[in-house]
Amino acid sequence: LFKDDQKFRLEFNMRDAKASFEVNYEDDSPFPALELGVTRLRAPEFLALLNMPVPAKSDGTVSAKLNLSMDERAFQLSGNMVFDHFAFFHEKISPNVIQDMNASMDLQVVYNFENDKITISPLSLTSGPVTVSGFFNVTNVRSDPVIEFELGAKDIPCEDIPAAIPNGFL
Numbered sequence: 004l005f006k007d008d009q010k011f012r013l014e015f016n017m018r019d020a021k022a023s024f025e026v027n028y029e030d031d032s033p034f035p036a037l038e039l040g041v042t043r044l045r046a047p048e049f050l051a052l053l054n055m056p057v058p059a060k061s062d063g064t065v066s067a068k069l070n071l072s073m074d075e076r077a078f079q080l081s082g083n084m085v086f087d088h089f090a091f092f093h094e095k096i097s098p099n100v101i102q103d104m105n106a107s108m109d110l111q112v113v114y115n116f117e118n119d120k121i122t123i124s125p126l127s128l129t130s131g132p133v134t135v136s137g138f139f140n141v142t143n144v145r146s147d148p149v150i151e152f153e154l155g156a157k158d159i160p161c162e163d164i165p166a167a168i169p170n171g172f173l
Contacts, residue, residue: 020044020064036072041065046089056092058100063089081111097171104169106130119144126154133159133167 012025025038043064047057069082089104109127114120124138137154 017048018045020048032072032074034073036070038068038070040068043087046091050091058090058092060100060102061090063087063104065089076116078114078116079112083107083109099171101169101171104130106169114144118142119146130169131167132163 010025010027012023014021014023016022021042022044023038023040025040026035027038028035043066046061046063046065049065050057050061064087065084066087067082067084069080072079085107086104089106090100090102091104092100107129109125110123111125113122115122119142121141121144122138123140126137126139128135133156135154135156137152139150139152142149142151
């Protein structure tokens with residue numbers, strides 16, 4: 004299928020959303036790199052893809068761009084997701100429908116095969132006016148996992164905190 008530094012891209016529309024899938028096989032890599040993208044995927048379709056219940060009031064959109072690559076030492080995932088006026092329900096998160104969520108996430112995940120370690124750094128989560136940044140490390144993933152993490156935010160005015168919590172969480 005691949006030979007000598009080739010790139011294949013597939014783009015398609017799903018109702019109001021645009022999606023893309025790209026495979027890039029470079030000469031110096033034994034594995035292809037993948038890029039997945041979606042713009043303005045409606046909440047019901049996104050929830051159905053995740054096999055989550057779709058509440059009666061399910062609106063908003065999701066946009067995402069994810070890059071996946073692998074070599075002999077590690078698997079890497081990087082990208083971002085944006086939830087715009089998103090609504091969903093999951094009983095383990097809240098007994099209520101979460102509504103009008105405006106949030107975004109940027110992350111880079113690396114799984115090192117030899118060290119059996121997952122590193123998520125940088126990690127940035129934004130909800131409304133509040134941004135939280137940090138990292139996660141999981142060592143001994145396959146045997147006896149140990150989780151180390153740090154999350155923090157700088158100088159958040161108290162009046163911004165309620166605006167960062169979507170309706171339905173409280």
